[in-house]
Amino acid sequence: MDSTRPQCTSQVPMQQTVFGPVPQHWDLKKCAEICQTISVGIVVRPASYYVSSGVPAFRSLNVREDRLSTRDLVFVSKEANESVLAKSKLHTGDVLIVRTGEPGVSCVVPAEYDGSNCIDIIFARPSATLMTSEFFSRFMNTSTAKRQAFKARTGIAQQHLNVGAVQRIEVPLPPLNEQQEIVNVLRACDDKVEALEQELVLLEELFRALLEELMTGRLSALPLVEQ
DSSP states (O other), X not given: OOTTSXXXXXXXXXXXXXXXXXXXXXXXXXXXXXXXXXXEOBOSSGGGGEESSSEEXXXXXGEETTEEOOTTOEEEOHHHHHTTTGGGOOOTTOEEEOOBSSTTOEEEOOGGGTTOEEBSSEEEEEOTTTOOHHHHHHHHTSHHHHHHHHHHOBOSSSOBOOHHHHHHOEEEEOOHHHHHHHHHHHHHHHHHHHHHHHHHHHHHXXXXXXXXXXXXXXXOOOOOOOO
16 A cells, blocks of 8 residues: 555545645645546438437437446447548447436446447546546546536526536546545445435335235234334
8 A cells, every 4th residue: 555645534635626625645636637528429411310220329328327227229330430420439438428418417338339320419438547447437427527617507498517517627636546445445335325226125125015015914914012
């Protein structure tokens, strides 16, 4: 372990930023400074490229906070994906960012969807030497990032994010090892929440089953135990 690195939060010198206090050794960078690419998916007549099966193309409804949903996937042809649609071809680790509806909601493209495409959503490709994709996605889903996204929305009838707005979003940037530690802690929290939610579902099912047994008379109420 690096003996020069502070081991306790209370020992870490802090700096005041627009986000509030953050560790002094963290940088503050705009997305444009830490991403190799920030661009937008297919926006001109995307439906004209749809095929019944082929290359998955993600839309806003597929982007959930820190996870990719494959519900109601659409597809584009392999030929179009390698030619006219190549500009928005995705790579493993790209971060998808919703433009319209829920601006700023983000998730990471997993390895199994390397080479896929996207429709009317922003995709960002973080520089691997500066920021991990999952840390970026996690940050974009915080209230701090969403406030910036909300202020940056344009349009009246259909408010949405544009590439320029995402480029200007500021990110508090820890060193890579700390980014990974933060991501690991958040993953563990997610796993715990998921386990508790599954337990709650099982308890609710058990309660309904017992209630039905009592109401139909198949199970007698347990007598109260006198104290």
